Amino acid sequence: MEHTKKLTEYQLFIHPIDFTELRRDIWIDEPIPAKLTVNKKRYNIDLAYRGSHIREFEKKSYHIIFRKPGMYRNAKEWHLNAEFMDPSLIRNKLSLDFFKDIGSLAPTSRFVNLKINGKNEGVYLELESVDEYFLENQKLPKGSIFYAVDGDANFSLMSELDQDVKKSLELGYERKCGKIEDEHALHEFIIKVNTISRLNFEKEIVRYLNVEKYIAWLAGVVFTQNYDGFVHNYALYRNGESGLFEIIPWDYDATWGRDIHGELMAEDYLRIEGFNTLTARILNVKTFRHQYQKRLENILQHQFTVEYMKPKIRTLMEVIRPYISKDRYVNKNIHLFDKEEEMICGYIEARTRYLKNNINILN
Structure with missing residues (x-):
């Protein structure tokens, strides 16, 4: 992981008329013009x-699309996540970095400090969009x-849903x-997941899915312990060379011992066997x-x-700690922030005990 002692500052300018329009209805996806x-x-x-539900929070999260210049850090768009319900603000980044460490694809992320029309909005997690530029940046x-x-991606x-x-x-x-x-390939993949016979599943599914990468993601x-990760909070990537699907995590703030x-x-x-139809079929094969x-x-x-994890947790928290104290949305809970390193480490110990006690289920 790369860290700097000082967070990059993002200064947004939004015309008051456009700002009023943005705030008029939080559920409208139509973007407004702004300058960054x-x-x-x-x-x-x-x-x-x-x-979705995070739009109702006092501290908003934003989607940025670059128009002129049309690229920034070799990307067309970025996401700025407030991580408002996470007392540590680091769980999303900690998770995505962890996925990379264990051999799974994951978007890059970094913390920034955001100002809107000169007013400090606090610490945000800049999250890479998973698109064609993600593929290029990840080589x-x-x-x-x-x-x-939504939940139909099951x-x-x-x-x-119905x-x-x-x-x-x-x-x-x-x-x-x-x-x-x-899209036809996606349709065929979902059909095959559900219709390949148990006898042929092991040898057939590898024609559609990178099973090794799926197991790393699982x-x-x-x-x-991202419960929602099995039916959404992910993206599917179909490798143009192999023709195989791979899976990429997304939005992992409700993790490491805290829910949404x-x-x-x-x-x-979250049980050790996970959920969803594909996971059940994968784990039904002994190999x-x-x-x-x-x-x-x-x-x-x-x-x-x-x-292994404690130094990573501490580094992230030390980087954003000075900015947390100035973040009007979360500084009142800084006493909770200061306890989160201990809390996450306690979760790791407890989750480890659970997994070790249940790993023989997979025999």
Whole structure:
């Protein structure tokens, strides 16, 4: 992980009329024009609120699209997350960095300090958009990316939302980049997940899915305990060279022992076998199940330890601590912030005990 002692400052200027329009209805996705200054360079941008339930929070999160110049840090768009319900503000970044450490794809992120019309808005997490520029920046082959936008992205033929057969296999997904034929590939993949016979599943599914990468992602979800990660909070990437699907985590603030409300989450809240149709079918194959078990054991030994994670936690918190005290939205809870290192480390110890006590289920 890369850190600096001083956070980059983002200065947003929004015309008062446009600002009034933005705040008039928090559920409108239509962006407003704005200007962003970073390191004395000015960008014309489109700006909108981002997220679902988080739009109701006092401290908003934002979606930025660059217009002129049309790129910033080799990206067309960025997300600024307030991380408002996380007392530490670091769980999202901590999770995404952890995914990278265990061999899974994940977007890059860094903390910035945001000002709007000269007024300090506090610490934000700048999150890379998962799109064609993400592929380029990560030196990955070109391909298609589908966002899982709701619970229908459950790898099933049945709708999670209305408990009936899906009217379309596109339900739950939004194509971010790629061609229309990639949607046909997604349809075929979901059909195969549900219709390949148990006898043939092991040898057939590898024609559609990078199973090794899926198992790495599954381990990441289970360790960080992101319950929602199985039916949304992810993106699907179809590698243009291999033709195989890979999975990318997204929005991992409700992790490391706290839920989406910032409340404590028991260490056994998410079972070791995970959820969703694809995960169930993967773990129903003895070879894949043992591969997953070995991956868990390896991570328990190397990355998911207090010894390994504590310096990362401390570094992140030390970087943003001076800015937290000036953040009018969260500085009143700075006493909670100061306890979060201990709290996250306690979660790691408790989750470790749960996983070690239940890992034989995978035998």
